[in-house]
Amino acid sequence: MKTLRKADVVIVGGGWTGLLMAKELGARTALSVVVLERGVPRSTDKYADDMDELDYAIRLRMMQDAAQETVTLRHDARGRAVPLRRYASFLPGSGVGGAGEHWNGQCPRNLPDFFELYSRTKEKYGVNRLPEDHAVQDWGITYDELEPYYTRTERLLGLSGKAGNLRGQKVEGGNPFEGWRSEEYPTPPTKLPYFSALFRDGAKSLGYHPYPVPAATLSQAYTNPDGISRPPCVYCGYCERFGCMIGAKAQPTSVLLPVIEKKKNVTIRKGAWVRRLVHDAAGSESRVRGVTYVDATGNEIFQPAEIVFLASWTLNNTRLLLLSGIGEPYNPGAGKGTLGRNLTHQVSFAAATAFFAKPLNRFMGSGASGMLLSDFDGDNFDHSQLSFLRGGLLEARNTGAHPIGEFGEVPHRVGSRWGSTWKKAGIEYFDRVGRIVVSGEHLAYKGNYMDLDPTYKDRCGDALLRLTLNWRENERRMAELLTEKTVEIARAMGATEVNTFPGLRNYDSRRYQSTHVQGGTILGTSPESSVVNTHGQHWQAANLFVLGGSLFPTGGGANPTPTILAMTYRTADAVAERYVKRPGPLA
């Protein structure tokens, strides 16, 4: 194994969090920073060639290659896990920029009470209302503490939207349920597809409070505090599963990479497949000494470092710590260990598939142009008479309907899935159907967790991560009520027919939900119940920081990227301003 010269900082993963940390440390310190990204280089100006549904949206060209590494899944600890032989229910990205390149850019903040879920629920409904098997705990950091970092994130991305709560003052047209924000969005809301306009009017007629999706797809030209200028979105409809060809969608290669490339102290090394974090013998004073990786030509390399950031995709953060033997693996039976606990996956589903008499021109849109409503999110509606806790956001967007994925969605009464009748209905409804999607909270449970699979290996012979994951009654009942409410809105929009979501049964790895999988290296206030402190600093190794969705102790209804970036900013401040001067545990 070849040993390279020591770097001050090594960052594992070149996606949103890794590159944001690289930008911050590169600009604010003199530290030498090496980013290790196992995928390929990417750049915004190449993306116009990617507007091909088959290769990108169906064959998933930007995603992690399951042949190299996947995860295994079982529904409970008694079952035997099998590999997800193709990714489907979530789609981890690969290459510089990671999943941030092919996201939709919907950017609502999490609700204030989400960060104190345990204590707020206990206070309002009593601790007995939490499900028996729950593993819900507070974050140890509040919305008020995160608010300045949310604001910095929104300026970085140039988010387009409308505030609903400016420093406690309710503002017409925004989300009346949102936490206070210190300033208006950097840019006004995006243009609105017809389907979303129907949703807005339908929801308003029922007395709800729809508001524009906070969007990382710009409504107008914007220059961020780093001097990065981006053009407005042209609604081409190629966001989800594609990179944005003009950088109107905030993506790491358009927002972060141009800044990083000017910093001589930051290097991004592509094709570097990290296998282990190397650390001194276990104990409370353990230190990470660097990482080992396989480079693009198959050589084993040791990259020593003073500080290590683990910023790979959420599941791989947990896997690398398990493979490296850092921290105690979670064992739900014995109630011991923390590494791998609190696995959640956003409860996301098309609650109502609504058919209309008029065409919708669904090929035009962006990943985040549309309307949302939060009337049924979190605890925004009273749960005292309900049989579940929490809720979700309802959304109507046009992300750009592509024909392979979308053809054939017909009213249930058609009855067939192939042949003349189905074809005729498919043609008739291709542009007359829209989906109202629910994005719901997923509570953490003791029985939903991750560990290493005893059987299946990746391309290097390392154990795959095993997910033990299934829905509980709380999610199933929540989905039922939210589906009912959504169907009412679809009718109010003028839908002639509605296909209704059949309900959550077992976790289904074939149905795309969202790429918002969380937990495994959760943050908290004590090493007894969490893996890292609220700065993402590992309890057992002060020079190791973990970034990303793996820190979330529970899964939110709001999409996680703004919160992930806000927490990354907070860690960057703590490292640049305090840790570098005086290495050691951060209070």
Next chain:
Amino acid sequence: MRRRRFLTISCTTLGGVLVYSLDRKVSLLSANEKNKDKSLRIPLRFFDEGEALLAAAAASRIFPSDVSGPGAKEAGVVIYIDRQLAGPYGSDRYRYTQGPFEDAPAEFGYQGKATPREIYREGLKGLTGFDQLNAEEQDATLERIEASVFFSLLRQHTIEGMFCDPMHGGNADMVGWQLIGYPGPRLNNYDEIEKYYGQAFRPKPAGLREVSGHSVGASEDEK
């Protein structure tokens, strides 16, 4: 090298289709006046001619050519499927194929060992003589295999071949896109997105190679 195989199709059944010659030059064959009574010999990459005829006949029942418009035949779906099977998708290059292979409930996804190529080769054996049956008999045959992995692939690939970018060999002359009013990749809808509320906006379709102005690599041609 195995003997080259061809599928012979009447020009009038195909709107137009991109084919590669031996030196991999692309040419467009279409049912214009000049070619009206000719038949096309399209080089096959995976199927033999008999298999191609069976697959084409089955795809035509899934997406028939009928009163509601052209179908799998005109779009060249079988050519699309042939190329996909010959390429990395057909050999499962991007699927996790390490064993053991265990049975699992449907919600864990396809757990079989067989690649798409193997599934087709085996599945088409079960359809011997299918292309000689009448439409009713063909439908009855497909109904009997509706629950099979082979049928679900055939159905999915028929949709793909109807609506993919024409650079992949299906959707010939963009007949699929015209059928549903889909314009293909458009670089800019800024002025139109809020202009056509409730009215159909149907720009003339164009494929990616036309829109981008240069050749774009397709995954099935990856070596």
